[in-house]
Amino acid sequence: MPAVLVLNGPNLNLLGTREPEIYGSQTLADIGQQCERVAAEFGWTVEVRQTNHEGVLVDWLQEAGAAVRTGSLIGVVLNPGAYTHTSVAIRDAIEGAQVPVIEVHLSNVHAREAFRHQSYVSPVARGVIIGLGAYGYELAIRALAR
Ligand code: CA2
Numbered sequence: 001m002p003a004v005l006v007l008n009g010p011n012l013n014l015l016g017t018r019e020p021e022i023y024g025s026q027t028l029a030d031i032g033q034q035c036e037r038v039a040a041e042f043g044w045t046v047e048v049r050q051t052n053h054e055g056v057l058v059d060w061l062q063e064a065g066a067a068v069r070t071g072s073l074i075g076v077v078l079n080p081g082a083y084t085h086t087s088v089a090i091r092d093a094i095e096g097a098q099v100p101v102i103e104v105h106l107s108n109v110h111a112r113e114a115f116r117h118q119s120y121v122s123p124v125a126r127g128v129i130i131g132l133g134a135y136g137y138e139l140a141i142r143a144l145a146r
Contacts, residue, residue, distance in 0.1 A: 001045050002074050004141055005064050006035050008050040009057060009081030015106075023106045024133045031134045035077070038141045044074060046141075054083055058093040065097025075100035075126075077140040084109075084119045091120040102140035103128045 008028060016027035026034075032048035039046045051057060057080065067073035078101050083090055094101050101124070108131030109116040122128050127143050129136040 001043060003045045003047055003067075003072060004035070004039050004074050004077060004144060005060070005067075006032065006046060006048040006077045006137065007057060007060055007064075008048070008079050009054075009083045010052040012079060012081050013050050013052070026134045031137050034134060035137050035141055038138045042141075042145050044141075054087055054089060057083065057087075058089050061090065061093040061099060061101075062097050065099040068097075068099050073099075075102065075144045077102050077104055077137055077144070078121065078125070079104045079106070079137075080121055084121055085116055087120055091124055094121065094124045100144065101125045102143050104136045104140050105130045106133050106136065107131060 012028060015023055016025055016030065028048065028050055032046065035046045035048060049060060061076065064073055064076050068075065076099055080087065080090055103119065103121050103125040110130065129139050132139065
């Protein structure tokens, strides 16, 4: 059964514990269950991962590129967290692996501090979903089905 990979960057393991006014009250586990329900509509499985380490995200994106080429993976839903605004390495990994990525942000980064307005990832993403909370993950999976 084809899979979708949902990758989450630093501090997103804290979802649901603090700052609900910015990030909502759902935990990453809640979001994972929601993703599984949506992916099942398309006959896909979902694997949700989170890491606080930039290089681990790079490794996962490279693996994802290989899996897309073998047909076992549809694409990646990626919330790179704060690495969005800093990481040339993650951008290069997406470009190099030629993996379809939908970039997701829970909060509306454009309504926040100026340093959050730039994304190194957006230019190499297939699409970007910003500011719709956990619903953005669901929309990203639906976008991969298009
Ligand atoms: O809005 C998003 O999804 C972000 O990617 C979240 C990142 C932030 O650095 C980006 O600018 C936008 C931060 C995730 C931190 O998540 C927390 C959740 C609960 C409590 C503390 C942090």
